[in-house]
Amino acid sequence: MTAVYPGSFDPVTYGHLDIIRRAAKITDRLIVAVASNSAKKPMFSVDERLEMMRAVCAGIPGVEVASFSGLLVEFAKKSGAVAIIRGLRALTDFEYEFQMALANRMLDENIETLFISTNVQYSFISSSLVKEIALLGGDAASMTPKIVFNNILQKISGL
Amino acid sequence: MTAVYPGSFDPVTYGHLDIIRRAAKITDRLIVAVASNSAKKPMFSVDERLEMMRAVCAGIPGVEVASFSGLLVEFAKKSGAVAIIRGLRALTDFEYEFQMALANRMLDENIETLFISTNVQYSFISSSLVKEIALLGGDAASMTPKIVFNNILQKISGL
Amino acid sequence: MTAVYPGSFDPVTYGHLDIIRRAAKITDRLIVAVASNSAKKPMFSVDERLEMMRAVCAGIPGVEVASFSGLLVEFAKKSGAVAIIRGLRALTDFEYEFQMALANRMLDENIETLFISTNVQYSFISSSLVKEIALLGGDAASMTPKIVFNNILQKISGL
Amino acid sequence: MTAVYPGSFDPVTYGHLDIIRRAAKITDRLIVAVASNSAKKPMFSVDERLEMMRAVCAGIPGVEVASFSGLLVEFAKKSGAVAIIRGLRALTDFEYEFQMALANRMLDENIETLFISTNVQYSFISSSLVKEIALLGGDAASMTPKIVFNNILQKISGL
Amino acid sequence: MTAVYPGSFDPVTYGHLDIIRRAAKITDRLIVAVASNSAKKPMFSVDERLEMMRAVCAGIPGVEVASFSGLLVEFAKKSGAVAIIRGLRALTDFEYEFQMALANRMLDENIETLFISTNVQYSFISSSLVKEIALLGGDAASMTPKIVFNNILQKISGL
Amino acid sequence: MTAVYPGSFDPVTYGHLDIIRRAAKITDRLIVAVASNSAKKPMFSVDERLEMMRAVCAGIPGVEVASFSGLLVEFAKKSGAVAIIRGLRALTDFEYEFQMALANRMLDENIETLFISTNVQYSFISSSLVKEIALLGGDAASMTPKIVFNNILQKISGL
Numbered sequence: 001m002t003a004v005y006p007g008s009f010d011p012v013t014y015g016h017l018d019i020i021r022r023a024a025k026i027t028d029r030l031i032v033a034v035a036s037n038s039a040k041k042p043m044f045s046v047d048e049r050l051e052m053m054r055a056v057c058a059g060i061p062g063v064e065v066a067s068f069s070g071l072l073v074e075f076a077k078k079s080g081a082v083a084i085i086r087g088l089r090a091l092t093d094f095e096y097e098f099q100m101a102l103a104n105r106m107l108d109e110n111i112e113t114l115f116i117s118t119n120v121q122y123s124f125i126s127s128s129l130v131k132e133i134a135l136l137g138g139d140a141a142s143m144t145p146k147i148v149f150n151n152i153l154q155k156i157s158g159l
Numbered sequence: 160m161t162a163v164y165p166g167s168f169d170p171v172t173y174g175h176l177d178i179i180r181r182a183a184k185i186t187d188r189l190i191v192a193v194a195s196n197s198a199k200k201p202m203f204s205v206d207e208r209l210e211m212m213r214a215v216c217a218g219i220p221g222v223e224v225a226s227f228s229g230l231l232v233e234f235a236k237k238s239g240a241v242a243i244i245r246g247l248r249a250l251t252d253f254e255y256e257f258q259m260a261l262a263n264r265m266l267d268e269n270i271e272t273l274f275i276s277t278n279v280q281y282s283f284i285s286s287s288l289v290k291e292i293a294l295l296g297g298d299a300a301s302m303t304p305k306i307v308f309n310n311i312l313q314k315i316s317g318l
Numbered sequence: 319m320t321a322v323y324p325g326s327f328d329p330v331t332y333g334h335l336d337i338i339r340r341a342a343k344i345t346d347r348l349i350v351a352v353a354s355n356s357a358k359k360p361m362f363s364v365d366e367r368l369e370m371m372r373a374v375c376a377g378i379p380g381v382e383v384a385s386f387s388g389l390l391v392e393f394a395k396k397s398g399a400v401a402i403i404r405g406l407r408a409l410t411d412f413e414y415e416f417q418m419a420l421a422n423r424m425l426d427e428n429i430e431t432l433f434i435s436t437n438v439q440y441s442f443i444s445s446s447l448v449k450e451i452a453l454l455g456g457d458a459a460s461m462t463p464k465i466v467f468n469n470i471l472q473k474i475s476g477l
Numbered sequence: 478m479t480a481v482y483p484g485s486f487d488p489v490t491y492g493h494l495d496i497i498r499r500a501a502k503i504t505d506r507l508i509v510a511v512a513s514n515s516a517k518k519p520m521f522s523v524d525e526r527l528e529m530m531r532a533v534c535a536g537i538p539g540v541e542v543a544s545f546s547g548l549l550v551e552f553a554k555k556s557g558a559v560a561i562i563r564g565l566r567a568l569t570d571f572e573y574e575f576q577m578a579l580a581n582r583m584l585d586e587n588i589e590t591l592f593i594s595t596n597v598q599y600s601f602i603s604s605s606l607v608k609e610i611a612l613l614g615g616d617a618a619s620m621t622p623k624i625v626f627n628n629i630l631q632k633i634s635g636l
Numbered sequence: 637m638t639a640v641y642p643g644s645f646d647p648v649t650y651g652h653l654d655i656i657r658r659a660a661k662i663t664d665r666l667i668v669a670v671a672s673n674s675a676k677k678p679m680f681s682v683d684e685r686l687e688m689m690r691a692v693c694a695g696i697p698g699v700e701v702a703s704f705s706g707l708l709v710e711f712a713k714k715s716g717a718v719a720i721i722r723g724l725r726a727l728t729d730f731e732y733e734f735q736m737a738l739a740n741r742m743l744d745e746n747i748e749t750l751f752i753s754t755n756v757q758y759s760f761i762s763s764s765l766v767k768e769i770a771l772l773g774g775d776a777a778s779m780t781p782k783i784v785f786n787n788i789l790q791k792i793s794g795l
Numbered sequence: 796m797t798a799v800y801p802g803s804f805d806p807v808t809y810g811h812l813d814i815i816r817r818a819a820k821i822t823d824r825l826i827v828a829v830a831s832n833s834a835k836k837p838m839f840s841v842d843e844r845l846e847m848m849r850a851v852c853a854g855i856p857g858v859e860v861a862s863f864s865g866l867l868v869e870f871a872k873k874s875g876a877v878a879i880i881r882g883l884r885a886l887t888d889f890e891y892e893f894q895m896a897l898a899n900r901m902l903d904e905n906i907e908t909l910f911i912s913t914n915v916q917y918s919f920i921s922s923s924l925v926k927e928i929a930l931l932g933g934d935a936a937s938m939t940p941k942i943v944f945n946n947i948l949q950k951i952s953g954l
Binding site: 279280282283 | 597598600601
């Protein structure tokens with residue numbers, strides 16, 4: 001089975017990496033798909049997000065990293081994927097993810113959304129929390145890989 | 160019973176129309192009330208939203224379309240309504256709607272909020288989802304009336 | 319509009335009465351329907367529950383009290399009702415009520431379920447809480463009418 | 478990928494069948510696992526549930542039907558499965574399923590739980606609802622295959 | 637501040653112990669209160685539950701263990717407590733706990749309920765899950781202290 | 796016990812005051828901490844928010860008012876606090892607050908977050924609702940102290 005794991009990954013956290021490692025074990029080919037058409041102004045450009053994702057995914061078998069724009073289901077179909085992987089941390093995730101899964105099913109019935117629960121120790125981590133803690137001078141090194149945390153600190157010092 | 164069904168309707172979807180049809184059957188007079196004082200920048204002007212709403216509600220007995228600004232309960236009272244109709248799709252709707260119902264009850268005890276559950280096949284549809292799919296080049300024609308979808312496409316091509 | 323407000327009412331609480339008063343204001347005829355085919359062993363018989371309900375509803379205009387068995391939508395149709403009224407207190411209510419509303423809609427498309435939010439001061443009251451507090455020797459007199467609370471105390475002393 | 482789809486299936490509904498069909502498309506081998514050690518007194522014996530499940534799954538490629546007792550993760554491991562499939566209908570499902578997924582992950586880290594959202598038109602269907610409607614004399618034929626509904630009616634008439 | 641941490645503790649888990657340790661740090665005196673009037677048939681008698689609780693709480697400064705029957709707020713008042721401590725693991729906990737906190741506040745305005753979130757690694761553990769896993773032959777030794785797990789195994793072998 | 800009750804308090808409502816009064820009864824020293832580094836553009840400056848908070852907290856024993864920037868846990872530690880107090884009104888509060896509590900615990904294990912449920916009559920009040928109602932010409936005088944409501948009206952008239 002080929003699957004797509006989409007996200008803005010601005011930046012990637014240990015929570016995302018946990019989902020990638022789990023998904024890689026149950027798929028033949030996993031495409032981590034970095035969204036380039038996000039409404040929100042990202043901290044990192046698509047190229048920076050791709051570079052960080054490639055660095056942290058190196059060595060996980062069967063994982064490819066790519067960017068996409070437009071409809072996710074179109075990207076999935078073009079990539080030969082039959083499933084979309086999404087991580088669930090908590091309730092509010094669930095509501096939004098559920099609605100997106102139903103919308104994507106309406107857009108293309110042949111692509112299924114599979115939800116995986118995040119490891120509990122990462123259940124409260126999000127990209128925005130990591131950035132907020134870093135901005136307030138806190139230590140988010142246990143939430144995201146070192147290379148990513150250093151990049152955040154560099155972005156902040158350049159503000 | 161006269162009731163008000165308020166919303167920003169930017170634009171109206173099949174989910175809204177489902178609620179309007181259901182509400183029309185249990186009320187003597189249903190006023191679909193298009194909010195003009197929305198904080199968020201709408202895609203369509205109040206006049207455009209009124210025009211689309213009038214077009215899709217034509218032929219549903221007992222339904223009137225109007226715009227309002229200021230407090231919803233003031234508009235309801237002035238209109239002779241004793242109830243506010245709200246559609247519920249999912250959990251997050253519920254929380255927000257519940258708080259608004261309690262706030263409106265505090266502002267005017269004589270106007271009751273009635274919740275109707277949306278048809279399951281429209282449960283994942285929202286105005287913002289329709290616009291997002293259209294912006295990404297997807298086909299949202301099953302989520303909103305043809306006249307509305309064409310107007311969205313026209314707006315997008317003019318961006 | 320004729321509507322049905324169903325429940326086991328074992329026994330009726332101030333929360334139920336709040337919904338009955340609100341529903342009576344927006345309906346022409348409100349049938350409070352005491353369910354006789356409950357799976358759970360009730361504290362009060364159907365006749366006792368009917369008698370208490372009639373006592374506390376006396377004087378609310380347009381309210382009738384009846385018992386029913388079998389499918390709720392069949393009872394509603396036979397009674398000439400076009401709507402079912404349900405009170406919502408909290409989230410877990412919502413989930414269950416939502417599923418029942420969808421099931422009832424499948425069984426009869428012409429009967430709509432209308433949800434009304436309970437007054438916040440009654441939001442934590444339920445029949446089972448009233449009975450539990452009374453059984454533990456607590457004072458539940460602010461949660462249910464005096465006539466009902468006395469009946470509970472009598473039942474408990476007879477255990 | 479080999480996966481297990483466990484449940485009590487007392488009896489199987491169109492909601493379960495929807496999940497089975499979706500799961501079959503993304504797995505090489507799907508084992509529908511009927512639980513024999515349920516705490517609740519079932520309407521149908523394990524053998525009856527197995528027979529009905531085999532009847533309704535006949536013709537879906539890659540699907541096997543089996544019963545199991547003891548820990549689900551032990552059964553999954555013995556069956557060569559790397560994933561457990563669970564359907565999600567609504568919020569309360571989610572909470573319970575999430576806790577079970579975390580518990581199963583603690584018991585065996587190598588077996589992942591994958592959640593699939595049920596088709597919206599089956600989102601309010603459950604085995605207990607089907608039985609309750611049938612017991613009250615209602616028509617649940619749109620919620621479960623004809624062979625199953627007939628078996629329920631036979632069970633009820635024999636009560 | 638003196639506080640009460642009530643529960644049926646049938647039996648105590650690492651999740652309970654986590655709350656006890658956290659609560660002990662912010663209170664002068666913490667009374668762990670084992671409920672004797674539970675509706676559900678417990679696996680362990682009150683005396684057995686008290687004994688296990690005393691064993692696992694030994695050495696945590698400021699913690700006392702006691703049993704109680706009747707209303708919790710009455711026990712709290714008699715014990716000189718001004719607060720009730722409750723652990724929150726997840727959403728469904730929250731709903732129930734919230735309603736109980738409001739009910740207890742109605743019964744005695746001077747006793748406040750304080751909620752503490754359980755450590756994420758214990759968030760999916762409950763007394764009933766521990767017993768269920770043990771009954772199915774699984775290893776719940778990471779969910780509850782060794783002395784408790786041994787007692788469960790002894791109870792099961794004696795069934 | 797010394798505790799911190801943080802918030803943006805833009806402006807303080809009767810809901811906040813309810814939590815402050817309850818928290819003051821179970822703490823030796825309560826520091827109401829007005830956040831100065833909010834992402835959102837506030838209606839009132841930090842100095843204005845501090846002045847209003849001091850006015851409405853005058854006379855509540857053991858309560859101090861201060862502003863803070865940077866990480867909350869750092870401020871708490873510097874203030875000698877061992878606990879953070881947060882009010883819970885509803886479900887969506889819970890999710891967000893839970894995640895923040897877990898993040899703060901990760902940043903400093905020695906500071907516990909204690910949740911208190913808001914009085915039901917204030918459960919639907921928020922700073923943004925108060926401002927929205929005032930902007931629409933409604934009477935929010937029952938939601939916030941008179942001095943605060945007058946300040947809002949003055950701000951609005953100066954827009």
